[in-house]
Amino acid sequence: MKQNTIKMSCIALAISSALAAQYAVAEDENSTGEKQATLERIEVTARKSIESLQNVPVAVTSVSADDLSENGISVMTEIQQFSPNTTLQSSRGTNSTLTAFIRGVGQEDPLWGYEPGVGIYIDDVYIARPQGAVLDILDVQRIEVLRGPQGTLYGKNTIGGAVKYVTKKMSGDAELNLNATVGSYNQQDYKIAGQLPLIDDKLYIGGAFASLNRDGYGDFITSAIPGQDTENYNKDVMAGRVSLEYTPTDDLFMRLNYDKTTDESNSKGGYRMLPSVLTDAPVPDSKYDSYTSMPTWNKVETEGWGLTIEYGLNDDWTLKSVTSSRESYSPTNIDFDNTSLRILDVPAIYDDEQFSQEFQANYDGDNLKLVSGLYYFKGDSCGMFDSILYEYYKAYGGLTREVRGCNNSESYAAYAQGTYDITDKLSMTAGLRYTRETKDATVYNGIMFTTLYPETGWIPGYVRDEDAINASIPKVLDDEETWSKLNPRLGLEYQLTDDMMLFTSYSQGFKSGTFNPRATGPEPAVDPEVVDSYELGMKSEWFDRLRVNATAFYLDHKDRQFVTVLPGENASDLNQRLGNIGKSTATGLELEVEYAATESLNLFATLGLIDASFEEVISYDSDGNRIDISDTYTITNTPDTTANVGFSYNIDTDIGSFVANGNYYYRSDYDLAVVNNLLSQDGYGLLNLGLNWYSNDGHWHAGLHWKNVTNEEYLVGNYAFVTPDGNGGYIPGLGGDNTLIGYYGDPETISLSVGYNF
Template sequence: MSSSKHFSLQPIAAAIGLSMISVAASAQSADAPAGLEEITVTAQKRAQNMQEVPVAVTAFGSDDLEQAGVETIADLERISPNTQLRASRATNTTLTAYIRGIGQNDPLWGFEPGVGLYIDDVYFARPQGAMLDVYDIERIEVLRGPQGSLYGKNTIGGAIKYVTKRMSGDAEMDLGVSVGSYNQRDITAAGKLPLIEDKLYVGATVASFNRDGFGTNNYTGAENYNKDITAARVSMEFTPTEELFIRLAADKTEDDSNNRHGSRLTTSLQTGEAPQDPFDSSAGAGDKQKVENTGTNLTVEWALSDNITVKSVSAWREGSTEGFIDFDGTQVNTFDAPVMYEDDQFTQELQFNYTNDRLALVGGFFYMDGYAAGAFDVIAGAALGGPAQEPQNAIAPTFVAATEGTADTESRAVYLQANYDLTDKATLTLGGRYTKDEKSATVYKARLFTDGSAGGASALFGGGDLLVLGVQSDFEEGGDWSKFNPKVGIDYQINDDTMVYASYAEGFKSGGINMRADVSASPAGFSHVFEPEDAASFELGLKTEMLDNRVRMNAAVFSTDYENVQITQTALIGTNFVPVVATDNVQSINGVELEVTAALTDSLTAVANMGYADASWDKFLDGAGMDVSDDRSVSNVPELSGMVGFTYETTMAGGSLILGGNLSYTDEIAMEVAVPNQPIDEDSYTLANVDVTWYSADEHWSVGLHGKNLTDEAYRVAGYNFPAFLGDDEILGFYGAPRTFTASVSYKF
């Protein structure tokens, strides 16, 4: 998808970034601008100035997110270095998250994410429903690098912390409406009511996010890439004394958007259909999708003294997904799959904080009881789907490969981290976490057959005319793992404005059981359990504020050894080809990150970030046990990415007008682990965005106008790549949003 504008915008972006720093450095005049505001984060599970935290962390407050037109956490990708946050293939709300080249590309139950997502300190265990819309927000923090000591397993790439607003002050109602391209129509309503002044509050937020499709399913006529999401959050906060805070909250999200169907990149061998426009498809598997996610949590914080605080976070979450995947993108059932997922989890964390003049301790206990299940049928044949899921008569027999299973996880962990001031300038960090994971799973896999008498769709999840040709797997298996993840670091405060730090941190992503296992093709005693991933990272960092705090620059250099990388592939076992999860794989990831914010004048602020990641395979064993590391791509890791932008604030109509714009660049990126230069891989691309926000003087009104992807760049964010499979080339692309404009109005009263 390359074009000449990639090469013209990239040097411009680089020039803007360099000139921004040089202009700031020369801005020492009598009318020098005020310093930058302090940013508070909880990256180390206690409130700190971001510039004093020896962790690579980027934070965005509610105003920052509003002014940048951030609608979902996917928008954070362009404003956080070495971060990829994208909707998974064929979905709106399943999250594919990578930080510093580590994440999860397979959302199947039984697999774990590599980036931890936390909503008000509650761990979000599954990627389904994790593509969060941003509303009722206080701030979002993006932590990069292994966070194993404080945040535990499955944070080996990093962690994302989504923090909602606490209630205070008088009764308030906030109404917001957004309209825009593709008939976008979003409505949010948030309110809070003090039942006992300054002590007991109740609050609620309701949101509806709707948009027509960017494209069309040309076979069924349904919208493709549309959005139909409703969400609600209710909470009660009680502060009976200055020392005690209690919050009870519940939330629910329903996504009734259509399945996202990918567009073909090659001509179909079955139908002769040529490649489609990026957002169009001719899929016949089905358009209807349903995703639900609900949760309840109770948080209790108690300050036992000026030095000691204890905190309890209890939470329950539940999710379900029903949908379809059409791998061939045609009306013929060459390779289709109805899918179902469900999950629930209970988590409990007990945490304590202790501080004195020289020592800060954070420790606690974490428990999780999680359940995930799913089922999918791979339908292969010549049966036709039909408009609005009304199947036509099949024209040939249909073969079905049915897979279903469950995965139960019980996890316990204890952790402790200490920051000790060796001197007035040097602080030593020592931390560690011990985790015990236990998993059990059931796996069922069978070959089925239907004569087509009731139509191709009768094959979905046990239709009435199915015949079991052979059971490939029907077993229960389990595994357990114990891990200790240490962290050691030292930071040195060169002066009041500059800190340098060095750290070593480890993390792991849990192992599991292969849900695609084929016992019938495996020798007796062959294990289907795969081992955890491990990451160990060295990091050097600099955090500084210069020119009377008018320029903030944070930089980090890291080197990560990434071992036991879990890769699903086909292996030759005896004389059979069997799907396995291979873990005899090792990566090296080395990189650099730079973030700069400069108050050039009282009105003009410039921002820039850059991420560089050099990722390579040190060892990669193919299905025959050969090391092919020199001939395999590393997925979801652009070598270079970055953003430059500005905000300009002035007065208008008695209020404050903020103008903003940015260019974000993403280098070439491989979508999957494969031989390099696959059709679904994406060339480099640049996105241009502009934002205008106006606030009334009384702070009741705000009006925004946001334009995204102004050059209407077509860029792939995911894909399926099955060449010469089942009589066709199933090579599909999924794309980021086209050019859009959104106008928003909100009123607080």
Template sequence: MNRYVKTALLAGAAWSALSTFAMAQDAPREGASSLDDVVVSARRRDEMLKDVPISVSAIGEERLEQTGASDITALQQQTPNATVQVARGSNSTLISFIRGVGQQDPLWGFEPGVGLYVDDVYVARPQGAVLDIYDVQRIEVLRGPQGSLYGRNTVGGAIKYVTNGLSSDPELTLRGAYGSYNQIDLMAVGSIPLADNVRVGGAIASYQRDGYGSNLTTGAEHYNKDVLAGRLSAEFEPRDNISVRLAYDRVQDDSNPRHGRRLLAGATPAGAVLPSVYDTRAGLGDDNSVMSQGASATVRIDLNDNWTFKSITAWREGETTTVIDFDNTPSPTLDIPGFYADDQLTQEFQLLFDFDRIQGVAGFFYLDGHAEGAFDTILGNAGFVIGTNGQVNTQSWAGFADVNIDLTDRLHLSLGARYTQDDKEGTVFRANYATATRSPLLGGTPRAPTLVRTDYTNSKDFSQFTPRIALSYDLSDDMTTYASFSQGFKSGGFDMRGDAILTPNTVNCYDPETVDSYEIGLKGALDRLTFAASIFYNKYQDQQVTTQVPAIAGIASFVDNVGSSTFYGAEFEGRLRILDNLTANFAVGYLHSDFEEFLRYNLTLAAYEDISDLVVLQNAPEWTGYLGFTWIGNVAGGDLAVTPSVSHRGDSSMFEFPNPILDQQAYTLVDLSIVWTDPSDRYTLGLYGKNLTDEEYRVGGYNFPGALFDNSIIGYYGPPRTVTASLKINF
């Protein structure tokens, strides 16, 4: 019996059992768990989680505190089929995959496959996007394409970071934490009303930590943290039916660069594999700076009982200066200094409506974005440097609508659509310069290039209509099942590393990619169990894959539309109230994928060839799981919450090409949190242990084998065992 048949039979049996049980208990049960208190805005309007025909994980402020989540990478542990990690070589650059769809290349010009939204503002660039968790109401993870409501670069899903609103009463919260590796976290959050209809507030947070390891060449900390973040906001209601929110945020990350650790010995003693996975012998330096900031204005006008108008205007910009020593030795064998900068202006208008049996939203979205940068590939063994710089300008607009129709009291039809138009202009320059020092593009000695490899400006338009349809049925007051189809779209673009000598087609851009997703789901409550389950089947077309491979002239970069793949899987997550004071939170994800076609450019033959039998989907473990128990009891007059948890990720490949040296085998993380809150809810003490078994696991890597690069195969690692104590005071 093949895998598809087995999956279908198991799914059918589970749905049959749960649905039958639900319909047999149509009347609400006293004391039963319910999803009615879980509110999300996945469809751009506040709704009960059980009523949304989308796979959504919602983690609230209380749960984030109970588990000691420090930044949004904690979502990876508690969300099925999700990869949310710090990018290779950085401290605050985000890579994210949902159900195997994403983008790990943070270079300017490339766009994420999972959209990040902060209070409904789209964040286009991954630099500075590893958001620390402070002053947050909840985080939502929308799994699967969100092509109708969010559209822009949500081909895999979306992450929504929702901050707290301002209180009408004066508030101040102070929090301090001290932990392993001299970790010192300080945070202050406060707000004050200036009048009955005007409130202002702000939050500031400092995160300092020594490195998990050291740079044995320079003596600097390695894997340290030095971040300062802050927000300012104001809310006012000039009239009873009008509300305005102004917000500004800024993140400054001056942590040292992460150079990684060699996994193979080099040709010299300096290239030996070091005992500690957090140490390095990189000689390129320790200068690194990431700045990201933005401002937004959100205006909501209640036109009448049925219609609401909403405007979201936002501006963001960022700058990054960094260095990555790929060879991890004092020699400039493969050194990459770089600079990135970006800015964006977005405007979104929404018209929300709510009638007796019809609810929904229609709107318009506009983005004007610019991203630029430069980097050097310093090749000491070859005696020269390849300098690269360029920019990409993007203008994007989209019209969208999403409507829910109550066909009967129990049967609901959801229809959504979005039309997106992207206009892009890319400029790429790439050239060889004599001597293995920085090129003039990055402030090196002024000199003419010895060979211009790429020099072009080109433009291209991309457009796509992305529909969504879902049919949901309320099996009972506490249970809903649904079936849906949705399509995601990510536009094409220009490879900022493209080498027109090795790959002449690079000047013509790469094409868009799409995902067609079919899903059935069931969510609701059964006695003490609150849960959400889904089964999905996705068709991935024209998939964009970025690879760099050694070449005689240095490094060849490809961004190809490699062909197609199919993947299917299942997810089950929820909360079980075992006793009145003991609950279990759980999440299980299964993902299976196959490439049907994978076209790769053969440098020797100067032609594309299908190598689908040699590749796998990257960052897509077959199994992911989470199990955490929370016991709450009265201790010393206050509430004590004890939360032990385990999270598991199966075997996964760093890239599409499996590499037994680089790829990460299955691993399990064990955490323990103890949080006590005094009877007045003024003081909260927390003790958080992370990775208590001190598991060593890779979260990224680079693969540059060969003598020219001194076998530079390097890995980047997640945090070791840490223990942190915190104190929070509410005034």
């Protein structure tokens, strides 16, 4: 690793050995009757059964509902601060589209057909698309982050890891919880959650609803459509879920649930880092200000239902069925050039449906624990976008390249993973998953010398002529492919003492093969990506007050799928070919330390180190000779170092209990584009502080949270359509303008939440 990374890791390791826990502290008494602080048991379902965190030989971080509340965490992306070597960020065009990377593995292009590298799960249901995957914290029990391939239990598209959003089960009592939050930028969030017994100890109904609103961090300085909302980086979300739980006998549990989220926040405008050569608008003063020639409205709508049935067959065997259907619809406006002219505008629609069915048979005996199952998934992923290059071709009345189509998949899998106790101290874990997947794709791709939008009325007065468009936009791809894959896992666990477990493992994951959704002609599908992962870890507790968990890992990532841009006759060609042309490796270390310093003071620290790089990227020169161009490729969204240190301090008073907390989260520098990267984010840190209050009667609670105290400005996404000229300047790219655009994370904010529990 780089020398500065090693120096920093040594310092962080020394600090972290004296620090620890974000988790609540349980009170105990010693022989003299004095209260002492001890670590609380943390339960996770990382291996699809309830286990203690310290008994799971997997690198996993679990953040409970109480920790989420006390740290003022309102969206899932903030979880990245507590999980080493993890990136969870809102994507470029909307608030609800997720960019997820774990250990250098992920997928940054959210176009239909591209599969994620980090799986997102809601109550064991896989969320296939990144649109709508930035989940707001609502009625959640905990969030788990599983790092490394989870190919045997969670299947395809978890080559980087998995993020599990676990909702609360009902307690059986009548409950009603109200919460209101006000804050910076006119933030106004309102949440209500509750449950009601319909038949005592048998049948319950419950649900939660949230209205989440905030003004923009910036504005669209110019807008081509009069009267539209010009807020940039605003928030307008409605979310709700309802559940019906039935326990007719002690052995049978059923839950039927439905959820829906509608995000009507404006489309996010990017920050122009270079002056436009086609307009006279200067670079904005604020990183959150932008220009646009597009409508500012945007929508991400997701909904789904699920049915879970669990049956205890006997003392050892449990049967489980998880059925789910989900769909999402997202019309969106992305102004790539961010000017008031139609230089490079991309209106788009994403439309997805999925159905999944999983059957599990789980065994928990004296020396053997087994999780096994059958899994079926069917997903239809469709969309369209129009690349409008009016200004570059205005002499011809403008030009638009329209791309539309579907990538549909049908997948079957069978899996089993078991842990066998060889001796009282030594255990072996072995797992295997077989997957067979068929994917069919259609792509329509062509140009018209006019301005096209996806639907009539997209802008005032626009009428879409479907007959003329269909005659000019040909079908260029119609194909089908089938893949099958057998993914293993093998591990050994040794319980050195009652409080220390050592483990090592080999696991494999794969990311689905696919067709190029931007194809300009017939081309074969790309094969799946494969990651082989090797881990060596330790989970330990010391004196009932100090928890130290560490994992060293090595990843070998083969057959990486990349888009190669092929030369065309002019700037409108946009020819791209998808292929398996890359190989990368990553070596790293993850450390999580928790310490109950006193009865009142809790400390924690996490550290992630990674050295990730491309080892090979195959291309061809003008003579057709095979060449390696890996020096022009970089692993994006992957800092060499991520670290987090913080505290929680409890104070009991006559007017209630207070919890003061804070954390400092650090990310070293990272790149934002895979090929010929032009934008990198320097290392930065986020300081967060909070003060929580709980009434003595248990009904009232309040929280004051100050995020990004030092108002750091940091990049989370970009668009780059320029070429360096070698003299410190840039040559205009697609659309004929200097399009170098940055998207930024949240600025400094302060919020106050007040809640009441009936």
